[in-house]
Amino acid sequence: MSAKLFPNYVDGQWVEGPAFENRNPATFTEVVGLHVSGTPESMGQAVAAAQAALPAWRGLTGPARGAFLFKVADLLDQRFEQISKEMTLEEGKTLPESKGEVRRAINIFRYFAGEASRFAGVLAPSERERVQMFAIRKPIGVVGLITPWNFPSAIPAWKLAPALLCGNTVVLKPASAAPLSAWRIVEACHDAGIPKGVVNFVAGSGGSLGRALIEAPALKAISFTGSCAVGLKLHNDASARRLRIQLEMGGKNPTIVLADADFNSAVENVANAAFFSTGQKCTATSRAIVEDGIYDRFVEALAERTRRLKVGNGMEPGIEIGPCVDEGQMNTVLQAIELGRKQCGEPIVGGRRLTGPAYDNGWFVEPTLFAHVDPNTALSREEIFGPVLAVTRARDFKHAMELANASEFGLSASIQTANVSRVFEFIHGMEAGLLTVNLPSAGVEYQLPFGGTKDSSFGPKEQGPAAMEFYSDYKTVYLRY
Numbered sequence: 124m125s126a127k128l129f130p131n132y133v134d135g136q137w138v139e140g141p142a143f144e145n146r147n148p149a150t151f152t153e154v155v156g157l158h159v160s161g162t163p164e165s166m167g168q169a170v171a172a173a174q175a176a177l178p179a180w181r182g183l184t185g186p187a188r189g190a191f192l193f194k195v196a197d198l199l200d201q202r203f204e205q206i207s208k209e210m211t212l213e214e215g216k217t218l219p220e221s222k223g224e225v226r227r228a229i230n231i232f233r234y235f236a237g238e239a240s241r242f243a244g245v246l247a248p249s250e251r252e253r254v255q256m257f258a259i260r261k262p263i264g265v266v267g268l269i270t271p272w273n274f275p276s277a278i279p280a281w282k283l284a285p286a287l288l289c290g291n292t293v294v295l296k297p298a299s300a301a302p303l304s305a306w307r308i309v310e311a312c313h314d315a316g317i318p319k320g321v322v323n324f325v326a327g328s329g330g331s332l333g334r335a336l337i338e339a340p341a342l343k344a345i346s347f348t349g350s351c352a353v354g355l356k357l358h359n360d361a362s363a364r365r366l367r368i369q370l371e372m373g374g375k376n377p378t379i380v381l382a383d384a385d386f387n388s389a390v391e392n393v394a395n396a397a398f399f400s401t402g403q404k405c406t407a408t409s410r411a412i413v414e415d416g417i418y419d420r421f422v423e424a425l426a427e428r429t430r431r432l433k434v435g436n437g438m439e440p441g442i443e444i445g446p447c448v449d450e451g452q453m454n455t456v457l458q459a460i461e462l463g464r465k466q467c468g469e470p471i472v473g474g475r476r477l478t479g480p481a482y483d484n485g486w487f488v489e490p491t492l493f494a495h496v497d498p499n500t501a502l503s504r505e506e507i508f509g510p511v512l513a514v515t516r517a518r519d520f521k522h523a524m525e526l527a528n529a530s531e532f533g534l535s536a537s538i539q540t541a542n543v544s545r546v547f548e549f550i551h552g553m554e555a556g557l558l559t560v561n562l563p564s565a566g567v568e569y570q571l572p573f574g575g576t577k578d579s580s581f582g583p584k585e586q587g588p589a590a591m592e593f594y595s596d597y598k599t600v601y602l603r604y
């Protein structure tokens with residue numbers, strides 16, 4: 124049976140053309156779907172359609188736009204099981220993880236749909252008699268959304284919903300490794316009756332489509348999530364055109380484990396943050412910094428927990444860790460492990476591609492644990508984006524904080540401790556945008572600002588009330604009556 128074709132979506136029309144394959148990383152002989160490869164011309168048409176649709180869309184009341192977002196959420200909810208299953212098939216994460224993510228995407232649409240009735244400006248008292256002054260919010264215009272494969276539903280949702288709520292029109296360019304989850308959201312936008320041209324979807328090669336997007340005259344802003352290298356290039360190109368830009372990029376996230384921590388929870392939290400979703404969360408822990416007093420016992424317990432992780436096809440019940448998203452990502456992970464071997468010695472757990480009947484048709488890597496890692500080596504410094512954890516010994520809390528902050532990244536960070544003073548010292552001293560205490564470093568919610576600091580991020584935060592900062596502007600009014 125031939126795979127289904129998923130067209131692009133431009134100006135309310137489904138556009139067919141030559142397609143690329145979306146393969147299952149757990150069984151790469153299986154083609155999940157064929158996605159139409161957008162061309163620079165189709166990207167230009169999508170931006171033009173978004174521009175044409177802008178006046179009518181921004182002219183709607185906020186609650187009217189919110190009503191469309193509620194409908195999108197309801198449609199995604201009705202299709203919840205199918206969309207979750209497809210996410211596991213295209214990205215490889217386990218089915219429970221996919222369900223959690225699709226639920227989150229639905230909640231994001233409901234959250235921003237509700238915000239539509241509360242989305243107001245600023246009212247302030249004037250120093251002058253009989254002067255009323257206020258600032259109203261207005262959309263920025265046509266916004267380009269470029270998304271990665273690791274949260275293929277939640278990230279498109281957390282960009283699209285606030286962009287639409289604020290009255291912008293959009294062009295979404297999903298990751299080529301997992302475009303179907305984003306396509307399902309666009310399908311729901313279409314079925315919800317969002318007017319033509321308001322939402323456009325162009326899949327295909329990031330290089331050529333990214334250039335066409337950024338060069339499109341009507342484009343006003345870009346929201347990007349992905350690697351630092353691509354983010355930097357986009358930033359340079361966007362700045363030349365004075366486009367508004369928001370970048371969420373890589374991390375090298377630490378978890379500090381102090382000697383007074385609840386030992387078993389700390390082991391579980393570190394294993395969860397490092398290895399679940401195959402370490403392919405931007406907020407995953409890739410460095411565990413463990414206080415001297417419990418270091419040896421902690422490493423032993425973590426190694427034991429890591430060995431027990433069940434790796435396999437995420438559609439099977441009981442599987443905890445799926446494959447890398449594709450061959451390229453798997454090779455990046457294996458190369459990083461090889462370099463780690465050279466610089467830090469043999470990992471104490473894992474370190475190889477998995478083989479055997481359950482693994483030979485997939486991109487599976489063993490959850491890998493390096494202990495006694497020198498904080499100056501690549502294992503401690505460079506993002507790997509796979510199931511690889513480096514454990515380093517810290518003399519005390521102060522030393523742990525120095526090690527944790529010794530990174531150009533600043534996305535997420537975690538501490539495991541029962542000491543309230545240490546918690547607050549961590550909160551105030553840690554250079555990262557997302558902090559967790561006695562929880563895994565990954566696993567954030569949509570109601571609060573999301574994003575990093577240092578080289579991990581640029582521009583206003585995403586999600587929660589902060590999301591509106593990027594997607595809207597102020598118009599300030601002074602009025603004498």
Ligand code: NAP
Nearest residue numbers: 271272297298299328329330333349350353371372373405
């Ligand atoms: P990526 O290679 O940078 O790709 C991200 C998106 O950019 C994809 O849609 C990609 O398209 C597109 N792209 C590639 N080259 C482009 C170009 N020259 N111009 C415009 N767009 C271009 O990143 P990824 O491998 O998908 O995702 C992994 C990275 O994302 C990691 O570094 C991770 O830390 C980061 N991430 C960060 C966050 C966060 O919130 N901070 C969240 C998730 C992921 P193609 O797929 O067609 O190449």
